[in-house]
Amino acid sequence: MNTGKRQKQRKVLLMGKSGAGKSSMRSIVFSNYVAKDVRRLGATIDVEHSNIKFMGNLMLNLWDCGGQDGFVENYLTHQRAHVFSSVAVLIFVFDIESREFAADVISYSSIIRALQENSPSAKVFVLIHKMDLVQARLRQQLFEERAEYIRAASEGFKDTVEFWATSIWDQSLYKAWTQIIYYLIPNAGSIEALLRQLAEVIDARELILYERTTCLTVTHVTRGLEERNPFTDRFERISSILKTHKQSMAKHTNLPPNIANFAEMQIKTGRFMFFITRLTENTNLAAAIPPSEQIFNAARVNISLVRPRFAELDIGSAKASARGGI
Amino acid sequence: TGRLPNSKAGDDKPRLLLMGQPRSGKSSISSVVFHKLPPSETLYLETTTRIKKESMHSFMDFQVWDLPGHVDYFDPSFHVDHIFEEIGALIWVIDAQDEYLEAIMQLNKTILNLQHSYPSINVEVFVHKVDGLSDDYKADTFRDIIQRVTDELSDHGYENAPVSFYQTSIYDHSIFEAFSKVIQKLIPQLPTLEALLDSLCQSCRIEKAYLFDIMSKIYIAADTSPTDGGSYEIASDYIDVVIDVSEIYGWDRTLALEVEEEEIRGESGCNDAESLITMERKGNHYLYLREINKYLALICLMGDDSPAEKKAVIDYNVGVFQTALKQVFPRAEREPPGHHH
Ligand SMILES: Nc1nc2c(ncn2[C@@H]2O[C@H](COP(=O)(O)OP(=O)(O)OP(=O)(O)O)[C@@H](O)[C@H]2O)c(=O)[nH]1
Ligand SMILES: Nc1nc2c(ncn2[C@@H]2O[C@H](COP(=O)(O)OP(=O)(O)O)[C@@H](O)[C@H]2O)c(=O)[nH]1
Ligand SMILES: [Mg+2]
Numbered sequence: 001m002n003t004g005k006r007q008k009q010r011k012v013l014l015m016g017k018s019g020a021g022k023s024s025m026r027s028i029v030f031s032n033y034v035a036k037d038v039r040r041l042g043a044t045i046d047v048e049h050s051n052i053k054f055m056g057n058l059m060l061n062l063w064d065c066g067g068q069d070g071f072v073e074n075y076l077t078h079q080r081a082h083v084f085s086s087v088a089v090l091i092f093v094f095d096i097e098s099r100e101f102a103a104d105v106i107s108y109s110s111i112i113r114a115l116q117e118n119s120p121s122a123k124v125f126v127l128i129h130k131m132d133l134v135q136a137r138l139r140q141q142l143f144e145e146r147a148e149y150i151r152a153a154s155e156g157f158k159d160t161v162e163f164w165a166t167s168i169w170d171q172s173l174y175k176a177w178t179q180i181i182y183y184l185i186p187n188a189g190s191i192e193a194l195l196r197q198l199a200e201v202i203d204a205r206e207l208i209l210y211e212r213t214t215c216l217t218v219t220h221v222t223r224g225l226e227e228r229n230p231f232t233d234r235f236e237r238i239s240s241i242l243k244t245h246k247q248s249m250a251k252h253t254n255l256p257p258n259i260a261n262f263a264e265m266q267i268k269t270g271r272f273m274f275f276i277t278r279l280t281e282n283t284n285l286a287a288a289i290p291p292s293e294q295i296f297n298a299a300r301v302n303i304s305l306v307r308p309r310f311a312e313l314d315i316g317s318a319k320a321s322a323r324g325g326i
Numbered sequence: 327t328g329r330l331p332n333s334k335a336g337d338d339k340p341r342l343l344l345m346g347q348p349r350s351g352k353s354s355i356s357s358v359v360f361h362k363l364p365p366s367e368t369l370y371l372e373t374t375t376r377i378k379k380e381s382m383h384s385f386m387d388f389q390v391w392d393l394p395g396h397v398d399y400f401d402p403s404f405h406v407d408h409i410f411e412e413i414g415a416l417i418w419v420i421d422a423q424d425e426y427l428e429a430i431m432q433l434n435k436t437i438l439n440l441q442h443s444y445p446s447i448n449v450e451v452f453v454h455k456v457d458g459l460s461d462d463y464k465a466d467t468f469r470d471i472i473q474r475v476t477d478e479l480s481d482h483g484y485e486n487a488p489v490s491f492y493q494t495s496i497y498d499h500s501i502f503e504a505f506s507k508v509i510q511k512l513i514p515q516l517p518t519l520e521a522l523l524d525s526l527c528q529s530c531r532i533e534k535a536y537l538f539d540i541m542s543k544i545y546i547a548a549d550t551s552p553t554d555g556g557s558y559e560i561a562s563d564y565i566d567v568v569i570d571v572s573e574i575y576g577w578d579r580t581l582a583l584e585v586e587e588e589e590i591r592g593e594s595g596c597n598d599a600e601s602l603i604t605m606e607r608k609g610n611h612y613l614y615l616r617e618i619n620k621y622l623a624l625i626c627l628m629g630d631d632s633p634a635e636k637k638a639v640i641d642y643n644v645g646v647f648q649t650a651l652k653q654v655f656p657r658a659e660r661e662p663p664g665h666h667h
Contacts, residue, residue, distance in 0.1 A: 248563035269599040272575040
């Protein structure tokens with residue numbers, strides 16, 4: 001029976017010229033690499049697939065498509081239907097340092113046409129990448145110029161394509177990927193509603209739900225004064241902080257990064273208290289609360305009580321898969 | 327960061343001189359360590375043409391002078407005394423990715439010149455930019471440089487010169503670790519601090535304890551148990567996590583609303599920031615951080631046999647440690663311990 005909790009496979013294409021940085025970002029976001037490790041990566045041969053389970057019946061099915069001309073030719077001809085059908089999202093990566101920008105855009109156009117033919121309702125995200133190589137004061141303008149030019153070549157996706165400036169060397173990578181994930185999560189609404197209820201009960205200033213492997217934010221709720229928090233980029237910053245910390249722990253404990261998880265992290269100061277704890281199989285919850293031991297202790301108890309309700313939303317849990325598994 | 331205002335010369339603070347050939351990485355080092363510049367941004371640093379003085383206000387005040395590489399400081403027209411008096415350490419930076427014979431010659435010339443008037447100066451040689459080198463090549467280069475410097479000095483009749491060598495890179499923790507060791511030599515209270523940390527480790531089954539300068543992430547003391555390479559790294563990464571999260575959620579909420587700080591704070595917040603990480607696999611405490619005063623934080627890596635129930639023991643002993651430390655560094659208490667980072 002379809003309970004609406006059936007696992008939802010969402011196909012995501014990662015494309016762009018060879019050397020643009022696709023596998024680098026994939027390895028950092030999904031495979032526990034740190035930025036300086038990516039020099040070890042070789043060019044991708046044909047397509048590399050990875051599956052990542054997220055909160056709330058989302059299974060990401062990522063296709064990292066090697067960008068050398070021969071492969072691209074092949075995607076556009078023999079494998080055209082295979083590659084471009086039932087695509088939920090196309091992520092196209094441009095290298096800001098490329099000397100052949102015009103040619104890159106032509107190649108982008110032909111991919112866009114193939115996508116339009118086979119998956120007209122797909123969403124396109126364009127990442128203008130390696131922005132660290134541009135001096136800080138020139139970044140914004142160059143980004144906007146490139147984005148306008150690419151938009152003009154986006155055919156049927158002109159009005160919906162989104163642009164992000166990224167670099168593996170800072171949190172901009174997380175900012176872009178967080179948006180992509182949020183777009184893909186089918187039941188974000190119900191997760192958010194539950195999270196908001198929880199926030200009210202424990203009097204949290206902010207709750208952030210994030211996926212454990214990637215540390216990408218699934219969703220968050222913010223209450224009261226915290227809405228004026230001047231750090232509007234805090235969600236991607238926290239992703240990036242936690243990801244770095246995870247690597248550091250793994251290195252030190254000699255555990256593989258997917259196992260080197262903390263059970264709990266707490267930070268208490270005179271201005272706020274903060275803790276992170278496991279919520280479901282694939283997610284952690286970060287809570288920022290007022291600086292009070294009572295609130296802190298009550299919050300921890302309440303979160304452990306509400307865990308099963310979140311687990312129901314999470315396809316990864318044994319209960320959900322037993323029910324919807326046939 | 328707001329803690330490095332320029333100050334006038336001539337303050338009687340220990341002074342660290344950064345010297346070396348042009349492009350060896352001096353300005354990059356001082357920007358990364360004292361201004362938290364991301365290492366990749368150092369590519370855009372302009373060449374230094376005049377002496378750049380920074381003073382660093384922390385648990386103790388000291389100055390860092392970045393000396394442009396193209397000046398001959400022993401030219402008679404230069405007032406050498408003005409530069410070298412009161413100096414705490416001379417840090418000589420050698421670019422390990424470049425030809426270094428000329429750099430070694432200059433270094434030796436400097437050491438020999440200084441030997442007459444200032445025999446007690448610590449000379450700290452940073453064999454720098456080792457990030458680009460293979461492990462073998464790195465080790466060979468390091469050995470070769472040490473050999474050449476000591477040989478040449480002894481050829482000039484200077485044996486056992488007070489020269490230490492470090493391998494450094496701004497792209498990892500090595501530069502901070504090297505700076506830590508340099509600065510520790512300038513802290514007269516070091517043995518006391520080490521003894522205090524040793525006794526803390528013993529009473530709480532702590533594997534490794536560090537006393538960190540929060541802003542610079544230089545550690546000014548550690549317990550004296552043998553260290554494996556990774557401990558400094560994880561401790562310093564951990565400080566980053568706590569500082570970053572504290573910046574994000576520790577913003578001044580009185581700015582957003584016309585209320586008194588006191589109203590927001592409630593009554594039970596803790597004065598000294600504290601943090602704890604428990605590992606999933608082990609189920610015990612793993613990392614512990616406690617703000618000691620405005621400048622210093624204690625970071626502990628827990629031993630495997632430090633169970634969660636021991637938190638009270640740790641709190642008690644850290645309290646004892648904190649009190650003892652107040653007597654070692656009374657100045658840090660002049661300003662109330664307070665708003666974090
Ligand atoms: N400076 C800088 N370099 C980057 C960045 N991202 C990736 N790189 C570098 O770009 C190079 C190519 O990266 P890959 O990820 O292998 O490129 P790719 O797009 O997967 O290439 P194909 O697999 O051939 O399609 C690597 O040497 C990375 O170190 C970035 O944000 N900044
Ligand atoms: N690979 C590498 N490059 C470095 C390192 N430190 C500095 N550099 C680079 O060396 C160059 C010269 O640095 P700079 O600080 O201006 O040298 P200065 O003239 O001695 O002050 C810059 O391009 C830096 O990015 C390092 O640890 N590793
Ligand atoms: Mg690739």
